[in-house]
Amino acid sequence: MGFKSTVWFQTFTHQHGLLADIIGQLEASGIELAALHMNDFPTGAGIIFLDQDSKLAEVQEAMDAFSFYSDTRIIAVSVGRLASTSTWALLRSGAAEVFAWFEVEKPVQIVASRLAYWAVLEEKVVDLQQRLVGRSKCWINTLRQLVDMSLSNCQVLIMGESGTGKELVAQEIHRLDPRPNKRDCVVVDCTNLIPGLSGSELFGHEKGAFTNAISTRDGALALAHEGTLFLDELGELPLPLQAELLRALQEGTYKRVGSNTWRQASFRLVSATNRDLAEEVRKGRFRQDLYYRISGWTCQLPPLRERKEDIVVLAEHFFRERHHIQQPVDRQVYDFLLLRDYPGNVRELQQLINRIANKHLGEGPITLGDIPRSDWPDFAGFGTNEGPGTPELEIGVTSLLYRGLGLKEIKDQVTEIAKKVAITHENGNLKLAAHRLGCSERILQMHRRSGEVVS
Numbered sequence: 225m226g227f228k229s230t231v232w233f234q235t236f237t238h239q240h241g242l243l244a245d246i247i248g249q250l251e252a253s254g255i256e257l258a259a260l261h262m263n264d265f266p267t268g269a270g271i272i273f274l275d276q277d278s279k280l281a282e283v284q285e286a287m288d289a290f291s292f293y294s295d296t297r298i299i300a301v302s303v304g305r306l307a308s309t310s311t312w313a314l315l316r317s318g319a320a321e322v323f324a325w326f327e328v329e330k331p332v333q334i335v336a337s338r339l340a341y342w343a344v345l346e347e348k349v350v351d352l353q354q355r356l357v358g359r360s361k362c363w364i365n366t367l368r369q370l371v372d373m374s375l376s377n378c379q380v381l382i383m384g385e386s387g388t389g390k391e392l393v394a395q396e397i398h399r400l401d402p403r404p405n406k407r408d409c410v411v412v413d414c415t416n417l418i419p420g421l422s423g424s425e426l427f428g429h430e431k432g433a434f435t436n437a438i439s440t441r442d443g444a445l446a447l448a449h450e451g452t453l454f455l456d457e458l459g460e461l462p463l464p465l466q467a468e469l470l471r472a473l474q475e476g477t478y479k480r481v482g483s484n485t486w487r488q489a490s491f492r493l494v495s496a497t498n499r500d501l502a503e504e505v506r507k508g509r510f511r512q513d514l515y516y517r518i519s520g521w522t523c524q525l526p527p528l529r530e531r532k533e534d535i536v537v538l539a540e541h542f543f544r545e546r547h548h549i550q551q552p553v554d555r556q557v558y559d560f561l562l563l564r565d566y567p568g569n570v571r572e573l574q575q576l577i578n579r580i581a582n583k584h585l586g587e588g589p590i591t592l593g594d595i596p597r598s599d600w601p602d603f604a605g606f607g608t609n610e611g612p613g614t615p616e617l618e619i620g621v622t623s624l625l626y627r628g629l630g631l632k633e634i635k636d637q638v639t640e641i642a643k644k645v646a647i648t649h650e651n652g653n654l655k656l657a658a659h660r661l662g663c664s665e666r667i668l669q670m671h672r673r674s675g676e677v678v679s
């Protein structure tokens with residue numbers, strides 16, 4: 225079977241006979257199931273059982289609450305006939321990733337194979353997190369997508385702002401690629417291609433093909449044969465070279481500059497860009513046919529501002545792994561890091577950590593005193609009476625005000641967010657979350673219950 229952990233389930237159906245039947249079948253196939261109770265925190269994979277009479281809004285609300293707190297993955301199994309509009313609604317809302325229908329399909333097979341696949345995938349995701357650091361939900365979803373892509377042998381286009389980790393991701397795609405005896409990953413930065421050399425970097429050249437071509441040389445396509453060709457900043461590839469690359473991808477053949485002989489090259493293409501390639505196509509700066517050819521799978525890397533929860537883990541990683549600093553980092557330093565903007569994304573954070581690590585001396589903790597003066601924040605409105613975090617909070621509250629919320633509603637919303645963040649950061653442990661918030665566990669249990677539907 226390949227799936228060892230217990231799978232939680234929740235029921236939204238009253239068809240008890242059918243339900244018992246299917247649960248029995250799942251358990252007989254080796255899947256260990258446990259019903260989800262009122263205050264349980266769903267982790268890992270889960271199944272929801274429903275039927276045509278289940279109130280879809282209730283089901284969705286419950287699943288939204290689960291996915292709000294955790295990165296659980298859900299399979300929906302309908303024990304009765306469900307209208308296709310309802311199925312679409314479930315899938316589109318993103319609450320359930322897979323749908324199985326008891327009457328017409330073999331849900332046991334569907335569920336079992338999905339669980340087994342997810343188990344393999346999660347193991348790889350955990351391993352990837354050692355190098356592609358981050359624990360936020362959006363980052364974990366990106367890593368899951370990445371593993372999915374890597375296991376199939378297709379072309380991948382990685383998109384994302386500068387410094388989001390595109391090159392690192394490309395290396396990991398190559399590492400996960402299951403081709404037996406795959407060769408190297410060859411990296412070409414398209415911004416460095418010299419137009420006058422007509423693509424010698426990519427295709428190689430013959431001796432005497434141009435001035436300084438003193439000997440015959442292989443290009444990146446030859447070097448990437450049976451491996452991976454990573455074209456970084458693909459949006460910068462000059463149009464004439466785009467045509468030649470397309471040909472090489474379609475036919476698997478190319479010519480060295482100055483040669484009339486067709487050569488074969490077989491490689492997996494992974495490309496990356498921080499441009500909006502679809503827009504470049506519309507503007508006529510990028511070939512549409514090449515765009516379709518390379519974008520079999522696309523992977524959009526989130527900017528750091530969309531995964532601020534990862535700033536602390538990334539900073540810790542850089543201090544510990546790159547600078548071998550094991551001393552504690554003062555909370556105020558993390559506040560400073562969290563408050564700052566990172567237009568250069570992870571690279572900018574990494575460089576900042578380098579500067580702090582270089583300034584730090586001795587065995588003591590890392591404190592605000594280790595932050596170089598050139599990195600000090602703009603003190604207007606910073607660290608005055610309310611402390612770090614205030615400007616961001618102000619932006620959030622302003623948006624709530626403009627949405628017409630009054631003082632009580634704003635207070636309630638901020639309170640809910642604080643509870644959610646604490647629960648998430650403590651991996652669902654209400655006791656620790658309550659300790660962190662300085663409130664009773666009971667308040668958090670009530671909070672959890674308000675987002676749940678009783679089965």
Ligand SMILES: Nc1ncnc2c1ncn2[C@@H]1O[C@H](COP(=O)(O)OP(=O)(O)OP(=O)(O)O)[C@@H](O)[C@H]1O
Pocket residue numbers: 355356357358384385386387388389390391392393498570571574
């Ligand atoms: N999730 C991550 N975990 C650890 N290090 C990371 C992560 N993301 C990026 N980095 C580090 O940040 C730096 C920038 O990453 P990378 O060069 O892969 O970004 P990029 O998107 O290719 O940037 P550019 O578009 O400017 O070439 C690298 O040193 C990389 O190791």
